[in-house]
Amino acid sequence: MNPYVAPLEEMRFVLRELADIERVTELCDSEALADPELMDAILDQAALFAQAVLAPLDAVGDRERARWSERGVSTAPGFTSAYKQFVEAGWNNISIPPEHGGQGLPALLCAALHEVLTSSNKAFCYCANLTEFAVKVLVAGASESLKSLYIPKLVSGQWTATLNLTEQQAGSDLSATRTCAEPMADGTYKLFGEKKFISYGEHDLAENIVHLVLARVSGSVEGTKDISLFLVPKYLPEKDGRLGQRNDIKCISLEQKLGNHANPTCTMAYGDSGTGAIGWLIGTENNGLQPLYVMTHSARFQVGQEGTSLSERAYQQALAYSRERVQGKLADGGKHSVPIIRHPDVRRMLLMMRSQTEAMRAVAYSLASARDLAARHPDPRVRDERQAFVNLMIPIFKGWASETAIDVTSTSIQVHGGLGYLEESSVSQPLRDVRAAAILEGTTSIQAHDLVECKLVRDGGAAMRAWLAQAHITLHQLSNNHGSVLRAIELNLRPALEAQQEATDWALANYHERPLEVLAGSVPLLRLCGIVVGGWQMARAALAAERDLELGHGHAAFLRRKLVSAHFYATHVLPQAGSLASVAMQGGESTMTMGDAAF
Known part of the structure; x- marks a missing residue:
């Protein structure tokens, strides 16, 4: 596999020329974009970290996978060290507001940074992405006591978080949720049930895992209006924040997937021992979807951005191979075999990959800047206009980018010919990894x-x-x-x-x-x-x-x-x-x- 190199010149062009950066830099807390030298330094550091630390582990994670045993889940070799470096460098909390301990970088800059990190190792980045989403949900809906105890640990990377929404019979239709929550006299709840497709539901990267779980309070009727959201930690923290006893939570299996092998996708059992998993209500009973709405746009946008990231990775692989592979003479009468990049249809395929990847990136950054303006512009008319643009474009971008990325990454295999079909080449990994993007988050x-x-x-x-x-x-x-x-x-x-x-x-x-x-x-x-x-x-x-x-x-x-x-x-x-x-x-x-x- 060829090394990944962040396309910084292209990214800076899109930021400067297409992303309405002038208006975003006028907003408060946009210093990282307003100072070109600072912005360039942040992008450079992300590129260096991605290329030196994350990208070398991408194929390792694909080959070695996460492993399940009765003792728990082990991530692929090198992931625990990389995670420690990741949080020490602060890449795990770039979008979280400063008042909650994060860096609060503008969505526009975060879009560029997430692209680089995801291109280098998509499966690794799932863990931090989910934790960011969970923090935003807690900020929006949790009690002050839950916020003060859990958010600092999550923002620091000391703990990670998951979203537990899906069940065997309840995929997109959350009204079919059966996981049950029984209220206790002390204000907690005990949860019983199983959740499927839980990314990083169990792992060895951090000391505790905080699960946000959709469940139905005992006695409530079926329907999405009667679902509640609960915070359920792997280890129950003491009042001083130290870890206490293990909660009644267990990963009972890992899914064997087409791609994203290094991301441990778990089936989680709550209350499997019979005592029940202790959890705390987020928000109010029978209103569990409301706190999740704050991360819907973020999650769908980020999945769409996976299309950009994996398309860029696949294009770089195909381009490098087409320059190295010598095969065939040109049809205009050439006498010598040439690198395949000289052949017309290979050029067509490369340009189809390149141009669509550039289009996805440009739409993503334009959408990210609109999110900044919708959230923080002082003029309510601008906020409303930009929010309407965001609302319209989120489903378009998510659907189009994820589907287009499947075509782009498949084209990379075609450029590589027979070599691309061999597992040992790793050329198929971007296709296998990005295929889930057209399914996840809707x-x-x-x-x-x-x-x-x-x-x-x-x-x-x-x-x-x-x-x-x-x-x-x-x-x-x-x-x-x-x-x-x-x-x-x-x-x-x-x-x-x-x-x-x-x-x-x-x-x-x-x-x-x-x-x-x-x-x-x-x-x-x-x-x-x-x-x-x-x-x-x-x-x-x-x-x-x-x-x-x-x-x-x-x-x-x-x-x-x-x-x-x-x-x-x-x-x-x-x-x-x-x-x-x-x-x-x-x-x-x-x-x-x-x-x-x-x-």
């Missing part, structure tokens, strides 16, 4: 339903129209430029935007009369939106690159590469918009016509 179907039912229908398409107005400003800027590349981008972006407008208008007009047909085409509609949003960002990148070249700013060779990548995206990816719009509008009837028994 499948692509769930994101597509959310897009139609909650983002388009609920506001009558207002947020979509607002975004399309921004995109048409970019079209106008392209039309005022006489460069041949920018003209080609305009000629492809314009019909793509028209296709998206037509398809979203159709969904709005037909949803109430034919909801099943509209939803049958909702995944093609989501992918259409993602491709077009990516094309909009690549068009903006091309405009910025052309401007910088004219002014003599920046690295000329990099800017010319950016123009080529944007041109390729416009001519190879954006033309898919028309066919996806056609499927979204016309494919629903054929999908729903056949009876169940005929399948």
Whole structure:
């Protein structure tokens, strides 16, 4: 496996040119972005840590896996040392507010940092990501006594946390949750039940694990409105914070997965010994989903970012191999065998990988800056406008980026040919690792339903129209430029935007009369939106690159590469918009016509 190198020049270009960084730096607590030298230093340090500490363990974790025994779960060799270095360097709490002991870096900078760390070792990063999410849930819903005891330990990395939502019969449908919580006289609860697919539910990285568990209080009826959320630690802490007795919690097995082998994905048993796992209520009874809402956008955004990260890793592997592998003569009459990067279709595959990865990154950083502005801008109108953009784009980005990453990482195997199909090459690892992204935190179907039912229908398409107005400003800027590349981008972006407008208008007009047909085409509609949003960002990148070249700013060779990548995206990816719009509008009837028994 080729070493991972963080694409810092590309990342800095996107931060500077596409991510509305000027407005974000005006916000309070944005010093890390406002000072270019400080921002560059933080990115450099993340890149060094990722390349020196995490990336070398990626293949090790894939090969050696996490191991289960009656004594507990052991992570792959090198992970405990890496985790110690990770928390000592502070990478575990970059997004947690300073008032809770974290660094409180802007979401925009965190997006870039998380990309680098995840590219280097996705399975390792799950542990810290889950702990960050749990801290945000505790901040939003826990009592002051729980906050004061648990948050400092979690922020320091001394303890880690998990989210226990899924059960065998209750995957996306949380209303089927059966784990039971019995109230005790002292205000605690005793939990009984099993939870599945719990990442880092048991491990040897930290001394204690804090589980946030969805359960149904004894006597409550079925339904999501009668689910409660509980804090259930592996070891019960004493009042002074020292660890006490082991709680009635046990990892009874590890899932044997397609990828992410180093991430111990556990089946957790609560109350397996019969005494019950002691837990504390977060928030109020029968309102357990409310505290979780604070991390929904963060979690879905981060899973979408996994698509960017693993696509970058796969592209770097394919690029390095295509430069080294000598095979075949050129079709124009060449007499000598050449590196395969010289062959037309290998170049097409590499550019398809590169351009889509750049598009995902640009959308991610633009979305991250919108989250900063929605949370902290002093003008409520700006906050509302940016929040509407975030609400619209989260399901689009999560669904499109995770699905696109599957294509990109699969293409890397194709570039490698037979070698890519061999396990010993590790070329398949990015594909196997990223495949879960289209499932986690809501499948692509769930994101597509959310897009139609909650983002388009609920506001009558207002947020979509607002975004399309921004995109048409970019079209106008392209039309005022006489460069041949920018003209080609305009000629492809314009019909793509028209296709998206037509398809979203159709969904709005037909949803109430034919909801099943509209939803049958909702995944093609989501992918259409993602491709077009990516094309909009690549068009903006091309405009910025052309401007910088004219002014003599920046690295000329990099800017010319950016123009080529944007041109390729416009001519190879954006033309898919028309066919996806056609499927979204016309494919629903054929999908729903056949009876169940005929399948």
